[in-house]
Amino acid sequence: xxxxxxxxxxxxxxxxxxxxxxxxxxxxxxxxxxxxxxxxxxxxxxxxxxxxxxxxxxxxxxxxxxxxxxxxxxxxxxxxxxxxxxxxxxxxxxxxxxxxxxxxxxxxxxxxxxxxxxxxxxxxxxxxxxxxxxxxxxxxxxxxxxxxxxxxxxxxxxxxxxxxxxxxxxxxxxxxxxxxxxxxxxxxxxxxxxxxxxxxxxxxxxxxxxxxxxxxxxxxxxxxxxxxxxxxxxxxxxxxxxxxxxxxxxxxxxxxxxxxxxxxxxxxxxxxxxxxxxxxxxxxxxxxxxxxxxxxxxxxxxxxxxxxxxxxxxxxxxxxxxxxxxxxxxxxxxxxxxxxxxxxxxxxxxxxxxxxxxxxxxxx
Numbered sequence: 001x002x003x004x005x006x007x008x009x010x011x012x013x014x015x016x017x018x019x020x021x022x023x024x025x026x027x028x029x030x031x032x033x034x035x036x037x038x039x040x041x042x043x044x045x046x047x048x049x050x051x052x053x054x055x056x057x058x059x060x061x062x063x064x065x066x067x068x069x070x071x072x073x074x075x076x077x078x079x080x081x082x083x084x085x086x087x088x089x090x091x092x093x094x095x096x097x098x099x100x101x102x103x104x105x106x107x108x109x110x111x112x113x114x115x116x117x118x119x120x121x122x123x124x125x126x127x128x129x130x131x132x133x134x135x136x137x138x139x140x141x142x143x144x145x146x147x148x149x150x151x152x153x154x155x156x157x158x159x160x161x162x163x164x165x166x167x168x169x170x171x172x173x174x175x176x177x178x179x180x181x182x183x184x185x186x187x188x189x190x191x192x193x194x195x196x197x198x199x200x201x202x203x204x205x206x207x208x209x210x211x212x213x214x215x216x217x218x219x220x221x222x223x224x225x226x227x228x229x230x231x232x233x234x235x236x237x238x239x240x241x242x243x244x245x246x247x248x249x250x251x252x253x254x255x256x257x258x259x260x261x262x263x264x265x266x267x268x269x270x271x272x273x274x275x276x277x278x279x280x281x282x283x284x285x286x287x288x289x290x291x292x293x294x295x296x297x298x299x300x301x302x303x304x305x306x307x308x309x310x311x312x313x314x315x316x317x318x319x320x321x322x323x324x325x326x327x328x329x330x331x332x333x334x335x336x337x338x339x340x341x342x343x344x345x346x347x348x349x350x351x352x353x354x355x356x357x358x359x360x361x362x363x364x
Contacts, residue, residue: 003063007141009133010132016203017197019053020199021175022125023049023121029120032164036160038113044105048108049118050203052106055085059082059085095215095218116159119155120155123152124165126148174275177240177275180241181237182197186198186308187323190320190322191322201307204310205304205307206229208306209232210225211345212303216340216341219340223296223299232303233287237272238288241264242260264289299339305337306334309334309350
């Protein structure tokens with residue numbers, strides 16, 4: 001699902017690309033808020049942004065600009081519409097404990113600072129998209145760009161972290177560089193019916209990690225959901241700089257993979273870490289460059305591989321021989337993951353891709 005679908009544009013941004021960038025902006029603003037002495041619930045930020053995006057998948061073409069105009073006419077009507085979309089999703093058969101968490105997260109109005117950060121992050125992501133396309137189509141984007149700039153000026157007075165971000169060119173460059181992931185396409189050697197960016201892949205992987213956490217902890221495990229989701233959110237950021245060098249190439253020459261690891265660290269220092277504070281680099285370093293370490297790593301890795309399996313399944317459904325083989329090979333790997341959560345995904349999720357999608361009826 002593409003954004004700005006009724007505007008001419010030089011950049012295509014998918015709904016999931018936007019969701020990931022909003023998450024990342026929110027996490028960066030959370031860091032800046034904590035520099036000023038405020039405590040931010042990062043788990044709530046991630047879950048709320050992802051859960052809130054579900055209604056957009058149902059409501060589809062009501063873009064951010066139109067939504068703002070609707071709220072000016074009736075500031076409650078859109079909430080009712082989004083509730084209809086959520087009710088539609090809850091109608092399907094999935095674990096009650098996940099439904100309860102989703103409802104509680106979406107209905108939580110007590111996290112005032114976090115909700116403000118989310119709102120501002122959406123505006124900042126919208127500003128990025130609008131600014132880029134306005135370079136060529138200035139007349140088309142004049143009204144929304146002016147409105148967004150005015151909003152950001154207002155929010156700077158209310159949220160210290162946004163003021164710090166907007167006043168620091170290096171911070172903005174950091175966010176610009178990681179946003180390159182929206183232009184990095186997965187499976188770049190293959191012909192695809194539904195291309196997916198690395199950025200979109202990270203959203204799917206993070207949501208899968210959330211499902212895995214729920215299933216495992218409901219069965220008695222004690223997984224730290226924030227740690228798990230942070231690993232899945234950040235782990236592919238180096239690909240924004242180095243691009244995704246495929247595994248056969250990495251293994252083609254002895255020690256080449258080791259050389260690439262050193263190159264990745266050096267390039268991350270030049271293109272990413274040079275723009276952020278040293279303490280932020282310390283906090284985020286392992287999430288980006290060592291995401292699959294310690295006990296929790298396997299659940300992050302399982303989420304990553306499951307996401308790849310679902311992507312391959314979608315392509316194989318459209319008679320792609322290459323992806324049929326890829327899907328079978330990935331599934332063989334997944335079948336070796338002896339965990340309750342992976343078993344659940346294999347039994348309850350993968351076959352749903354073979355089902356026919358019917359029109360959404362919000363009056364259900």
